[in-house]
Amino acid sequence: MRLLRTVFAVALTATALGACAKPVSQNALATGPVKAQDAVAASAPDTIVTGGIASSVSASYTQSMPRRIFHGTSLAGRTLEVGSAADIQLKPGEVILTFDDGPRPGKTEHILDTLEAHGVKATFLMLGSQAKAHPELAREVALRGNTVGNHTYDHADLAKMSRQDAMDDIARGATAIATVLDGAGGGLSPFFRFPYLAQTGFLRTSMLQGDVVVLDVDIDSKDYYAETADDVIQRTLKRLDARGSGIILFHDIHQRTVDLLPVFLDEIAARGYTVVSLKPRTPGVFGRSVVTASVAGVKTGQPAPF
């Protein structure tokens, strides 16, 4: 049983590694159960078209007008009330915007301005350490109508820690962010994302049992790659168009992301996509039982296998 569980966890981790700084294979795009269509999309490497014709093309923005794929009349879409991950059911043409690793002065404010200018809301998965270092900015994210979730205290790879240390890090992040927000804009929501998308079966199960909503990633913009903003936009649009909907991962700590967001939002608006915002069904609660269990120092009595 334990071996089986370990194998399961390793498999989960192997498919999950892939966000927030670690360049990975093209196959590691999503967490959680991978649907057949995702697997097909994930296995198709991006094709960068080069060749003789390229040299004769102007270096300016050359993409033709995008075809209108969906029929959204306004970029701002539904607000989903979420009590568990199962509630996050997107229709074709719907996207959820998420920003991880902030808040970061000089970057997050611009992201907020762009979102506001386009009339949409996003979910920010913050690090407790960063919220603590920049409390006014963290509160501004919430007060401007965005949803704030937890991304641990300092971005440790939880899959490489003991179970207890991992749970403690999650609880420490939640406590720091909730303290900084102090209820502003609805306070800390139950949304959580694993750093590097590195999860284990034990941690994921613990989160689910503790009223935490683990937020997976359908489309990783890989905005942390040393590429141009346009490269990131084109790759992300390509993946989004192939999928038709999904949770998109960005990071509000890069100038590249600040630069690309206005263009990206214009592009998806032109294609008829709508941006869905997430609201917790029970505001102001972040996995109370998870945090309590961790603070209480519950031990399993045996070393964690993963």
Ligand SMILES: [Zn+2]
């Ligand atoms: Zn991250």
